[in-house]
Amino acid sequence: MIENAQLSRGGRMKRLQLHSRGEFWVAYIVLGAFGLVTLFPLFIMVAVSLIPSKGLAAALFDLWPKHARLANYLSMWHYLPIAHFLLNSIIIALGSTLLALLVGIPAGFALSRTKVFGRRIWLFVFLATQMFSPAMIIVSAYHVMSLLHLTDTYFGLILLDSGFYCLPFVVWIIAGFMRQIPQELEEAVDIDGASSWRKLWTIFTPISAPVIAVAGVYAFISSWNDFAFALTLATSQSLMPLPIGVYSFIGEYNIQWNYLMGASLVASIPVLVLFLVLQRRLTAGIMAGTLK
Amino acid sequence: MVAVLVRWGVRGVKRRQGRIITRHVGILYLLPAIILIGLTVGYPIVHIVEMAFGNVNTFGTIMGSNGFQNFSGLWESGFPVVIRNTVIWTLGILIPTVLLSLTMAYSLSLPIRLQPFFRTISIVPWAIPLTIVAIWGSMAFNALYGQVDTVLLDLHLISHRIGWLAYGKTSLPVMILIGIWVSVPFTTLTLLGGIQAIPRDVIEASSIDGARGFSRFSRIVLPLITNSVQLVVLINLAYIFNSFPIIWVMTEGGPAYASATVTTFVYQLAFTDGQFGYAGAAALLAFIVLIGVALGYVALYRKTEGGLL
Numbered sequence: 001m002i003e004n005a006q007l008s009r010g011g012r013m014k015r016l017q018l019h020s021r022g023e024f025w026v027a028y029i030v031l032g033a034f035g036l037v038t039l040f041p042l043f044i045m046v047a048v049s050l051i052p053s054k055g056l057a058a059a060l061f062d063l064w065p066k067h068a069r070l071a072n073y074l075s076m077w078h079y080l081p082i083a084h085f086l087l088n089s090i091i092i093a094l095g096s097t098l099l100a101l102l103v104g105i106p107a108g109f110a111l112s113r114t115k116v117f118g119r120r121i122w123l124f125v126f127l128a129t130q131m132f133s134p135a136m137i138i139v140s141a142y143h144v145m146s147l148l149h150l151t152d153t154y155f156g157l158i159l160l161d162s163g164f165y166c167l168p169f170v171v172w173i174i175a176g177f178m179r180q181i182p183q184e185l186e187e188a189v190d191i192d193g194a195s196s197w198r199k200l201w202t203i204f205t206p207i208s209a210p211v212i213a214v215a216g217v218y219a220f221i222s223s224w225n226d227f228a229f230a231l232t233l234a235t236s237q238s239l240m241p242l243p244i245g246v247y248s249f250i251g252e253y254n255i256q257w258n259y260l261m262g263a264s265l266v267a268s269i270p271v272l273v274l275f276l277v278l279q280r281r282l283t284a285g286i287m288a289g290t291l292k
Numbered sequence: 293m294v295a296v297l298v299r300w301g302v303r304g305v306k307r308r309q310g311r312i313i314t315r316h317v318g319i320l321y322l323l324p325a326i327i328l329i330g331l332t333v334g335y336p337i338v339h340i341v342e343m344a345f346g347n348v349n350t351f352g353t354i355m356g357s358n359g360f361q362n363f364s365g366l367w368e369s370g371f372p373v374v375i376r377n378t379v380i381w382t383l384g385i386l387i388p389t390v391l392l393s394l395t396m397a398y399s400l401s402l403p404i405r406l407q408p409f410f411r412t413i414s415i416v417p418w419a420i421p422l423t424i425v426a427i428w429g430s431m432a433f434n435a436l437y438g439q440v441d442t443v444l445l446d447l448h449l450i451s452h453r454i455g456w457l458a459y460g461k462t463s464l465p466v467m468i469l470i471g472i473w474v475s476v477p478f479t480t481l482t483l484l485g486g487i488q489a490i491p492r493d494v495i496e497a498s499s500i501d502g503a504r505g506f507s508r509f510s511r512i513v514l515p516l517i518t519n520s521v522q523l524v525v526l527i528n529l530a531y532i533f534n535s536f537p538i539i540w541v542m543t544e545g546g547p548a549y550a551s552a553t554v555t556t557f558v559y560q561l562a563f564t565d566g567q568f569g570y571a572g573a574a575a576l577l578a579f580i581v582l583i584g585v586a587l588g589y590v591a592l593y594r595k596t597e598g599g600l601l
Binding site: 018019020022023024026027028030031034035037038039040041042044045048057060061063099102103104106107109110111112114115116117119120122123124125126127128129130131132133134135136137138139140141142143144159160162163164167168171172175176179196197200224225227228231232243244246247250255257260261264267268271272274275276 | 317318319321322324325326328329331332333334335336337339340343352392395396398399400402403404409410412413414415416417418419420421422423424425427428430431432437439442443446473476495496499504505506509530533534535536537540541555556558559562563568571572575578579582583585586589590600601
């Protein structure tokens with residue numbers, strides 16, 4: 001680990017010894033530049049979200065509105081049904097996550113702790129599905145969903161999001177972790193004669209809880225960020241998740257960018273918070289499940 | 293329901309065979325997942341193959357076989373341009389992303405000031421839904437009032453507003469820049485993980501030997517994180533190739549196919565043009581490429597970790 005080399009007083013000298021001044025210059029310039037580039041869109045989003053609707057078109061030319069109107073964050077909920085879109089997002093993302101966990105925990109268990117038929121093939125299948133594009137899969141998945149009469153339903157979207165975005169990841173993460181649980185633990189319970197079903201829910205699942213939580217959060221975020229499936233399957237506004245809902249207002253003649261940017265910020269905040277709270281764990285989880 | 297079945301199955305088999313049970317019961321645990329993935333990915337892929345070789349009407353109904361006509365038809369409907377765009381798009385994002393992320397990951401591994409701040413700000417683009425990023429992009433690069441032009445005008449870098457998204461020549465580079473911006477966080481964090489796994493002694497020993505700055509980075513650090521680099525190259529390759537929302541929201545691949553990649557092209561063929569046969573053919577070709585990426589990933593996994601596969 002290249003963490004702080006210095007220890008209290010003599011630190012500065014040692015740090016200079018270990019890393020050259022040039023390295024630090026490059027670091028500050030590159031990180032600073034990326035930081036500026038990252039803050040710019042956020043700044044513009046906030047600035048536009050505060051423009052009053054009256055005179056919106058002219059005010060778009062200013063980088064910061066002359067009359068910032070915080071009340072936009074109240075009136076935008078009437079202009080577009082944000083609350084409804086938000087609820088849709090939550091229902092779909094939560095539903096997909098729960099379904100993926102319910103189905104994925106036993107699957108991860110089977111693929112790591114049993115000699116199930118075709119184990120490696122199944123693992124490869126789950127991995128390979130992650131390599132495909134949702135925008136291409138939906139071309140024929142739409143056909144499957146219409147055969148099942150599931151277009152324009154929550155359940156159809158939950159099925160697709162869960163199977164495509166959430167399940168492969170959940171299975172791999174959980175299988176990767178459960179594999180490392182020591183054999184002795186399982187044998188100890190074998191003596192008690194516990195069935196594998198009981199072992200799964202009373203031993204393996206509780207031990208894996210932190211990893212399952214990470215997999216769940218990641219599944220939630222993937223489903224929340226879906227575009228292609230909802231764009232195609234949710235033809236009526238009553239079913240649209242928030243990002244698609246905001247997108248559906250872009251085609252309008254007079255685009256109310258102030259409200260759309262406000263809604264965009266609302267759509268970004270949940271994921272941003274999840275990411276910031278769990279940033280270390282998320283990467284650790286990804287590493288544990290896939291590669292070291 | 294499934295749970296009851298499984299439990300019942302476990303008991304039934306167990307009574308008869310004792311401890312070998314798990315071997316057979318495993319498939320019951322796996323079955324719900326297989327059904328779900330079969331419904332959402334497995335059967336759709338079969339259907340794509342059917343469409344690729346089928347005579348499909350504009351409603352998506354297959355009316356018999358069509359041989360390789362869909363594939364040859366693809367070439368006459370703009371596919372060469374689309375392939376060129378896809379290569380530019382994929383490499384144009386992949387290479388700068390990896391180079392920038394290597395620099396950023398190494399920078400974040402140094403004992404710099406404000407490290408938590410820089411770390412956090414490096415994650416932000418990843419945390420904003422891609423759709424929202426793209427919606428922001430279509431506003432910020434708008435020909436009439438785009439804020440990017442406003443800034444560039446204020447800085448006297450351009451003399452008049454540019455309709456960035458009107459032509460493939462300008463819209464593709466703009467969208468590539470956005471693509472790099474959203475790809476950097478994941479790549480940086482993964483590489484940072486690789487760098488932090490290098491034992492401290494190695495770095496200290498290298499500085500005693502006089503390796504410093506860029507020479508240490510290229511001769512000591514880089515060879516030790518080859519696996520992480522290969523990993524991010526493969527994952528990004530698939531992500532970027534498959535990327536859809538940025539292009540679809542900002543230009544829909546247009547005008548004509550000037551900014552279309554294979555992914556947006558397939559979607560457009562199917563849902564805008566009603567050309568499901570062509571869409572199937574193009575998607576099938578893409579899948580073959582992506583299977584190659586998946587196999588590369590498996591090879592890498594076996595080489596480094598290899599526990600499961």
